[in-house]
Amino acid sequence: MTISRNGGESAESLRLRAEDLFRSGSADEAQVLLIRALAEADREAGTSRAVLLERMGRYLDAASTSWAHDYFEQALAELHEDEPFHSRIKVLCSAGFAYVQQGRPDDGMRLLNEAIALTQGAGDAELETTVYTIAAETLLALGSLDESLDCTRRARRAGMDSGHHHLVIRSYFNEARATYLRTGSVSDAMRIRRVGLKYAAGLGQLETEEGNTLRLALIEDLIEAANWREADKLLGPEMSSGHGSLNEVEETLVRCWFSAWQGRRPATVPPFTELVESSSPLHQAYLLCLALSGAARLKDYRSVEELTGRALRHAEGFLAPPSSGLYIIDALASAIEAQSGRRHTVMHPECAPQRLLEVVERIYPETRRRVAARYELTDGVVSQARALVAAPEEAAQHWDHAILVFRRTHACARLVPALLGRAALCEPGDPHAEMLLVEAERIAEGMQARPYLERITQLRGAAGRSDPTAAALTGRQLEVVALLADGHTDREIAERLGLSVRTVNAHVVQILTRLGVRNRAEAAAWYYRAGPTREA
Structure with a gap:
């Protein structure tokens, strides 16, 4: 431990301890130490405040306290000409990422490009890992998927060289997200996250912030892909120790979301609104998506209304495409689903299904424009919302x-x-x-x-109650439809029954007509539903 001139712990020592706490998931405790470090820096001559201010901004965001702060602005203002190389780059990266999330993409990319230019040729693997990780996440927020994937893979290579395993694990999360937005396949994202989780397990990093985040993301993929048994096994018993407030909130909502999908009521229904309000705007769109889906399926209409109002406020502000926009659309679609089939609404008129669909239709084109996948889950979500609001015809x-x-x-x-x-x-x-x-x-x-x-x-x-019966068909036609349902061709059926192919064709036409179906597949479906027909 380094001692300051007045006998207390030095600002640098406090910063290092705060960073260790932050990486272990204790962002709130890290904030407390960093506040002490800032106070100590004011008394220590020559101590830079820029990195301390940048760290405070990062800790506030991660601790889900508030994004309404100017720590990144202050950090930029505190940068001076003789600032250490690493300090300057870290401040530029964090401020650039924050600006993009706050709706200032041009300012954000300017700072980020400056950081990348300073990093290139430095030969510092640790620095490259940090810079390219933040660059990948910033480009992902802007929908620049190819560039994001390139930066993600650079960050991974540098992280393996420098031993920054937590950022290597994070790179798998980022790669899975960018790949999903390119292909639209839940399976593609799931495959990449499995590899990342295996890497984390091999290093004993599953209990870290990054390891737990990757685990929860894979669980969500498994739930979406209907692999519920594996999701349940990976979710395991309820978490007893914290992984930082974001992980705790996310895990609580994922558990509830999963229970609601299964038609089970969780032992304790979480306070949806409080959990979402406790998070920073950087994560609120994602958490709103989980919370609204869970509340809707549990028929917690008070929470649905409160969360819908928050989702509408997000929709009116800046949505860093494609991530926030996709989550907000999913959240509003859950609110529409919650009201479908109900005779009387108890929700505010602004939350009526038709009004919500109008908001979805407004933000959907811009969000979708930045997603490369030909088909993406949100396309289906929007179509389902339209179906729930549309007239039956x-x-x-x-x-x-x-x-x-x-x-x-x-x-x-x-x-x-x-x-x-x-x-x-x-x-x-x-x-x-x-x-x-x-x-x-x-x-x-x-x-x-x-x-x-x-x-x-x-x-x-x-x-x-009004299904065609086997009596509509002759005995020979029942034999033909049975073989048809087993996948035989007309020629194979003719050989089995000793008939000509032309006669089989005629029987098939009569079967379709008598059953009132459009094709052979529908005739096969009728046969498998008929039950006693097969015995006959």
Whole structure:
């Protein structure tokens, strides 16, 4: 420990201790030490305040206290010509990232480019790791995905060389996010996060801030991909020790979000509004998405209304595309879903589904413009919101698009309610509805999602009351449709039954006509639903 002239601990010693606390996830405690360090720096001649002010800004953001501060501005003002090389670069990077998040992208990139220029050729792997990590996250916020991925991989190489393992772990999180925005596939993001989590586990870094953040991100991917058993196993028992306030809030909301997906009520319903309000604006859009989804499924309408108001305020301000915009759209879509099917709304008129959809439609084009993926989960989310608000005769096309998107992005958990929404619009006896229900049932059974399985049974009960019966077909036609359902071609059916191909073709036409279906796939779906027909 270094002692200052007045006998107390020096500003530099306090800063180093604060940094250790911050990296272990104790951002609040780190703030307290840094306040002491700033006071000590005022008494120590020649001690730079610029890095102390920059650290304070970072700690405030990470501790979810407030983003309404000017510590980064102060840090820039405190920079002087003989400032140490490392100090100057760290201040430029942090201020640049903060400016982008605050809606000043030009100022932010100017500072960041200055930091990169100073770093190049320095031969300092530790410095490169820090600079390229912040550059990757800034470019990701601006939707510059290729540049972000390039910086992420540079940061990883430098981090492995310098031993900055926490930033290497963070690089996997950043790469997964940028890759997802390029391809739109939940599976792609999940694959990268698995590699990162294996790396963290090998180094014993799972309990760090970065390790826990990566674990929670992978859990969310698994939930979206309907791999609920693995998600439940990875989530494990409830966290008993803190990982920093952001991780604690995130884990609480992820647990509740998962329980709500499963149709279970958590033992303790979290105070959604308080948790979101405790976070900085940098993370609020993401946490709003989790909180609103959980509150909506738990039918906590008071929280839904309060959180919706906060999401609307975010939508009116600067949204660093694509991340914040995607989360706000998802949050507002959850608020729309919470009110669907209710006869009377108890929410403020500004939160009415049609009004919320208008906000979604306003921010969606700009947000989507910065996402490279041809299909992205948010496309399906918006289509589902449109379907819930639209008249029945117009809703089908929106459900169909949502189904297409969720299939392409491998968002299987989202796909199930979309399939059920579309099936509910089908006329009684429409074989297309059974095809949708068969697909939904296969996924829901794997998830063990009781609410969806109950809804499937309910929809089948309604369809069964006017379903075509086996009596509509002759014995020979029953044989043909049985082989058709098993995947045989007309030629194979002809050989099995000793008929000509032309005769089989004629039987198939009659089967489609008598059952009132549009194609062979729908006829196969009818056959598998018929039950006793197979025995006959």
